[in-house]
Amino acid sequence: MKYVDEFRNRAVATAxxxxxxxxxxRPWSIxxxxxxxxxxxxxxxxxxxxxxxxxxxxxxxxPVCVTSVSLIDRAVCLASLPGVIFCSFGDMLRxxxxxxxxxxxxxxxxxxxxxxxxxxxxxxxxxxxxxDVVCFAVGFExxxxxxxxxxxxAKQAGITNFSLLIAHVLVPPAMEAILASPQNRxxxxxxxxxxxxxxxxxxxxxxxxxxxxxIVVTGFEPLDVLEGIAMxxxxxxxxxxxxxxxxxxxxxxxxxxxxxxxxxxxxxxASRIWRGIGEIPASGLRLKSSYxxxxxxxxxxxxxxxxxxxxxxxxxxxxxVLQGLLKPPDCPAFGIRCTPEQPxxxxxxSSEGACAAYYRYRSHATRDA
Amino acid sequence: xxxxxxFEPACPLPISATKTVQLAHGGGGRLMQExxxxxxxxxxxxxxxxxxxxxxxxxxxxxxxAFTTDSYVVRPLFFPGGDIGSLAxxxxxxxxxxxxxxxxxxxxxxxxxxxxxxEVLRRVVNSMAEAARTAGVPIVTGDTKVVDRGKGDGIFxxxxxxxxxxxGVRVLxxxxxxxxxxxxxxxxxxxxxxxxxxxxxxxxxxxxxSDSAPLHHIVSDLIQSGIEIHCLRDLTRGGLASALxxxxxxxxxxxxxxxxxxxxxxxxxxACELLGLDPLYVANEGRFVAMVPAQQVExxxxxxxxxxxxxxxxxxxxMTDRDPPLVVLRTVVxxxxxxxxxxxxxxxxxx
Numbered sequence: 001m002k003y004v005d006e007f008r009n010r011a012v013a014t015a016x017x018x019x020x021x022x023x024x025x026r027p028w029s030i031x032x033x034x035x036x037x038x039x040x041x042x043x044x045x046x047x048x049x050x051x052x053x054x055x056x057x058x059x060x061x062x063p064v065c066v067t068s069v070s071l072i073d074r075a076v077c078l079a080s081l082p083g084v085i086f087c088s089f090g091d092m093l094r095x096x097x098x099x100x101x102x103x104x105x106x107x108x109x110x111x112x113x114x115x116x117x118x119x120x121x122x123x124x125x126x127x128x129x130x131x132d133v134v135c136f137a138v139g140f141e142x143x144x145x146x147x148x149x150x151x152x153x154a155k156q157a158g159i160t161n162f163s164l165l166i167a168h169v170l171v172p173p174a175m176e177a178i179l180a181s182p183q184n185r186x187x188x189x190x191x192x193x194x195x196x197x198x199x200x201x202x203x204x205x206x207x208x209x210x211x212x213x214x215i216v217v218t219g220f221e222p223l224d225v226l227e228g229i230a231m232x233x234x235x236x237x238x239x240x241x242x243x244x245x246x247x248x249x250x251x252x253x254x255x256x257x258x259x260x261x262x263x264x265x266x267x268x269x270a271s272r273i274w275r276g277i278g279e280i281p282a283s284g285l286r287l288k289s290s291y292x293x294x295x296x297x298x299x300x301x302x303x304x305x306x307x308x309x310x311x312x313x314x315x316x317x318x319x320x321v322l323q324g325l326l327k328p329p330d331c332p333a334f335g336i337r338c339t340p341e342q343p344x345x346x347x348x349x350s351s352e353g354a355c356a357a358y359y360r361y362r363s364h365a366t367r368d369a
Numbered sequence: 370x371x372x373x374x375x376f377e378p379a380c381p382l383p384i385s386a387t388k389t390v391q392l393a394h395g396g397g398g399r400l401m402q403e404x405x406x407x408x409x410x411x412x413x414x415x416x417x418x419x420x421x422x423x424x425x426x427x428x429x430x431x432x433x434x435a436f437t438t439d440s441y442v443v444r445p446l447f448f449p450g451g452d453i454g455s456l457a458x459x460x461x462x463x464x465x466x467x468x469x470x471x472x473x474x475x476x477x478x479x480x481x482x483x484x485x486x487x488e489v490l491r492r493v494v495n496s497m498a499e500a501a502r503t504a505g506v507p508i509v510t511g512d513t514k515v516v517d518r519g520k521g522d523g524i525f526x527x528x529x530x531x532x533x534x535x536x537g538v539r540v541l542x543x544x545x546x547x548x549x550x551x552x553x554x555x556x557x558x559x560x561x562x563x564x565x566x567x568x569x570x571x572x573x574x575x576x577x578x579s580d581s582a583p584l585h586h587i588v589s590d591l592i593q594s595g596i597e598i599h600c601l602r603d604l605t606r607g608g609l610a611s612a613l614x615x616x617x618x619x620x621x622x623x624x625x626x627x628x629x630x631x632x633x634x635x636x637x638x639x640a641c642e643l644l645g646l647d648p649l650y651v652a653n654e655g656r657f658v659a660m661v662p663a664q665q666v667e668x669x670x671x672x673x674x675x676x677x678x679x680x681x682x683x684x685x686x687x688m689t690d691r692d693p694p695l696v697v698l699r700t701v702v703x704x705x706x707x708x709x710x711x712x713x714x715x716x717x718x719x720x
Contacts, residue, residue, distance in 0.1 A: 004638070008701045009702075010629075010702050010703045014702075014703065043700070043706060044704055045702075045705055046702070091716050093716065094713065094716070222701075339712070340712030341713070351716065359709075361709070362706070
């Protein structure tokens with residue numbers, strides 16, 4: 001398969017692993033930002049190919065995992081309203097809030113649709129003029145352009161039974177929050193290739209210099225990840241601090257101008273609470289006031305006003321996992337009181353969650369330990 | 370299906386007067402008789418069914434009886450390469466075949482939703498009849514119920530089947546031997562992706578059709594060819610990964626599977642990559658795994674290749690005495706990881 005098989009070649013993987021082993025002389029801790037990269041690492045066992053003094057730390061790059069409990073509670077509330085068709089990407093449905101999850105609402109009769117594209121949701125609104133189509137707009141910079149397009153098209157077509165509950169988050173502020181933390185132990189980043197496909201990597205250059213951390217924009221296939229690691233450890237060993245691009249087949253320094261401009265037209269940065277981490281200034285997106293008609297939080301204000309602030313399960317350590325301070329199996333609840341069937345936190349159920357990756361791909365012995 | 374004196378199979382049927390299924394079609398009265406005679410009997414007819422008795426009666430053959438049942442709830446009812454009707458026939462035939470049995474007879478139970486188009490019902494029933502004829506396994510008894518509109522999903526079908534396992538054949542998980550090889554009969558995931566493509570209105574590069582097919586002929590051929598089959602399992606919901614985990618647990622063995630050896634067609638791989646699904650967990654309806662002695666791998670693959678339903682059969686792994694009942698996947702890049710049961714359904718990822 002074009003752009004897949006070439007990046008899963010065993011001989012090349014072995015050669016890259018050898019190159020990394022030869023390069024690494026001192027211990028290093030590097031973070032892969034994106035949950036997709038975490039899954040590639042665990043699914044393909046890439047960490048088993050690496051030298052023991054190179055530690056891979058999993059980052060906050062799963063938008064499902066970092067969505068706050070309060071937002072999940074709001075989604076559950078809206079999805080339960082009569083007359084509402086609630087649209088969501090599949091992996092949000094299992095994420096627990098403090099009032100249950102969206103699957104529970106569906107089982108109780110809520111009309112919840114799994115969508116593959118924001119434009120599918122707009123089509124639903126067009127075809128159901130007597131219903132309110134509310135969409136859970138979740139994601140990083142990657143999915144924001146598609147939601148912005150859907151809102152733009154809704155406005156152009158005069159569709160008013162369409163609104164977004166926005167949980168969008170931005171990667172660079174989260175990276176800065178991690179680096180600024182006194183507990184930080186990250187010495188280099190594999191930046192998320194898909195996010196950079198949209199946004200480019202210009203804005204990473206200032207972060208790299210400010211915190212003196214090398215950053216390599218990296219893809220998601222096994223060879224992408226291994227090559228990204230090889231590039232990063234070369235910088236670390238040579239004492240260089242640069243932003244390099246491993247994912248050249250998809251990413252340019254400037255990113256996708258058209259996608260960026262549609263996002264800028266519809267959204268503006270806003271403070272956002274990250275699940276398990278807390279509030280990070282300007283780390284989210286919200287609709288500009290000219291698009292208030294499409295803001296579900298305003299549209300359903302009376303229904304949402306009754307909600308108390310969501311409370312995270314005190315046993316869940318996912319905040320530490322998302323900041324790279326704890327490996328999933330080191331959480332006392334992992335695989336015992338927290339499983340995909342009975343999750344305490346989102347990283348155990350999201351398809352990009354670090355806890356889910358370890359649970360699914362690692363041995364029972366690890367799990368039961 | 371009880372006898373009606375008012376209607377004979379050949380009489381002109383006033384059933385076209387109702388274009389949809391109504392509650393009365395399940396009420397035991399005239400309309401129900403019209404439905405049975407005009408739709409089911411007409412499509413399925415065979416001497417045993419035509420006798421219009423309360424059940425089917427036949428002499429018992431030598432060997433061991435195998436008996437199975439399965440219910441079919443499929444949305445949409447029609448998909449590329451099949452429909453709920455042919456699926457209900459093939460699925461139960463396959464459950465019998467996986468016991469090493471020769472399927473003999475099937476039953477069909479219908480739960481119909483009020484308001485279902487009679488045309489849709491006829492299409493489904495005719496497809497079942499065609500599948501049963503092709504397989505040579507007649508539907509000899511059945512039942513119909515009608516539920517209120519909104520209480521069903523058009524049609525639910527239950528099929529049960531009876532077959533005979535030849536003397537000396539012991540195809541079951543506990544027959545798995547520590548040095549057995551694992552074979553798969555064809556490329557995986559086509560059924561799941563075909564259903565998803567129509568259910569969600571997705572289009573993928575390359576046409577993907579369901580692999581739904583009866584597997585009893587190929588199993589019979591394997592047995593007759595002297596292949597010492599230790600275990601078989603058809604790969605339905607949960608796909609290959611789930612089936613291997615179930616068998617590893619039942620047989621208390623470990624398994625090692627080579628990812629690179631598992632056949633998956635390009636359009637299916639592409640669709641799965643796009644949606645964040647793993648083809649090893651995607652449903653199949655005409656594929657099976659077989660555990661056979663290592664020295665019979667080539668002979669078994671040769672038999673499979675003679676059958677059109679075994680598309681791209683492959684030797685994908687071996688039993689291991691390490692870490693039972695763990696199923697371990699050797700990845701395409703040469704590392705090892707656990708191939709575990711899935712928790713709940715696979716859901717398309719966010720980005």
